[in-house]
Amino acid sequence: MKSFIPFSLPLIEEEEKKDVLDALDSGWITTGPRVKQFEKRFAEYINCKNAIAVNSGTAALHLALEAVGLKEGDEVIIPTMTFTATGEVVTYFKAKPVLVDCEEDTLLIDVGKIEEKINKKTKAIIPVHFGGQACDMEEILHLARKYNLKIIEDAAHSLPTKYKSKMIGTFGDITCFSFYATKTITTGEGGMACTENNEFAERMKIMSLHGINKDAWKRYNSEGSWNYEVIEGGYKYNMTDIAAALGIAQLKKCNKFYRRREQIANTYTKAFKEIPEINTPFVKEYGTHAWHLYVIQLDLAMLKINRAQFIEKMKENGVGCSVHFIPLHLHPYYKKAFGYEHKEFPVATNVYERIVSLPIYPKMTNQDVDYIIENVKKIIKKNKR
Numbered sequence: 001m002k003s004f005i006p007f008s009l010p011l012i013e014e015e016e017k018k019d020v021l022d023a024l025d026s027g028w029i030t031t032g033p034r035v036k037q038f039e040k041r042f043a044e045y046i047n048c049k050n051a052i053a054v055n056s057g058t059a060a061l062h063l064a065l066e067a068v069g070l071k072e073g074d075e076v077i078i079p080t081m082t083f084t085a086t087g088e089v090v091t092y093f094k095a096k097p098v099l100v101d102c103e104e105d106t107l108l109i110d111v112g113k114i115e116e117k118i119n120k121k122t123k124a125i126i127p128v129h130f131g132g133q134a135c136d137m138e139e140i141l142h143l144a145r146k147y148n149l150k151i152i153e154d155a156a157h158s159l160p161t162k163y164k165s166k167m168i169g170t171f172g173d174i175t176c177f178s179f180y181a182t183k184t185i186t187t188g189e190g191g192m193a194c195t196e197n198n199e200f201a202e203r204m205k206i207m208s209l210h211g212i213n214k215d216a217w218k219r220y221n222s223e224g225s226w227n228y229e230v231i232e233g234g235y236k237y238n239m240t241d242i243a244a245a246l247g248i249a250q251l252k253k254c255n256k257f258y259r260r261r262e263q264i265a266n267t268y269t270k271a272f273k274e275i276p277e278i279n280t281p282f283v284k285e286y287g288t289h290a291w292h293l294y295v296i297q298l299d300l301a302m303l304k305i306n307r308a309q310f311i312e313k314m315k316e317n318g319v320g321c322s323v324h325f326i327p328l329h330l331h332p333y334y335k336k337a338f339g340y341e342h343k344e345f346p347v348a349t350n351v352y353e354r355i356v357s358l359p360i361y362p363k364m365t366n367q368d369v370d371y372i373i374e375n376v377k378k379i380i381k382k383n384k385r
Helices: 014-026 033-046 057-067 084-091 137-147 198-207 216-220 241-252 254-272 307-316 332-338 346-352 366-382
Strands: 050-054 075-079 096-100 122-125 150-154 174-178 191-195 294-298 355-358
Touching: 014 241, 033 050, 033 191, 033 241, 050 057, 050 198, 057 084, 057 150, 057 174, 057 191, 057 198, 075 084, 084 096, 084 332, 096 332, 122 137, 137 150, 191 198, 241 254, 254 294, 254 366, 307 355, 307 366
Parallel strands: 075 096, 075 122, 122 150, 150 174
Antiparallel strands: 050 191, 174 191, 294 355
């Protein structure tokens, strides 16, 4: 057996190492000039007016909800098919995350089921661009206008995704990206909150660093002063220059990384399209797919094994797989805190049992991809009913 192929690995090359070392050598390792540079370049890349770098995608979502004025008792509509960060940030305000079922083929929020969840308490919708594919933003924005709701896009998976030829990042009021280790570009840990609204941008900038009313990092260079004012009870969400140095180098390669992910996805889809036991990801015609995730769905009625056994057999053959996601309504916390039940979300409950995320990242070789395909086919063939 060849060496183990993990589910995900970042591609860190000499450029990233050099930029990080330069940051360390500069003596400025926390929030400083490199963070500003990363924000500027990221905003230019997605063609957005404002970008605020923070220490996680979760922090970006939290700041976004604070900026739009979420309060205790409010409700925010989110998909159940997402990572817990999307829901937990709502609970920070003692507000309620209102879950919506997903589409069976794309795993995106079922837009047709959003309107029935809207009431007088609804403040915002957080559409999650699952796996790297955009939600139908035209329909969601229509609902937002109709009911005067804010839109916070959870774009943790979707750099560089396009919806109707326009890059994700400026459709909603605020768009939040993640640069976690598994994402399409990484800063190790990190995130970015992007908005066309200058007031939201200023609010998030202040709240991201203790509620201080000016660029706190400038206090320690020739431009700055020791004097500052805390004007709000803020948070400690700032990004470091070390992380930003890594991000700047990764951003330069974002298009290259995307092309490689797309190449791997196309190879998978071609290899599996004639296998009836596997449903490959469905891509809508209205946009592109960033391929942060490649999620297949097993037809368990045609197999003698379940999803967990499939993943275990892949692991035994040296391939790491994962599951994205365990829907929120299946977790004990969401059941206990909000009373969600399986039957309320039949599609997500059903597809959850069948979904498997295969490795997809630029560091993979063609031999890795071929080996994964070979083992998927072998396990399916051996375990047909």
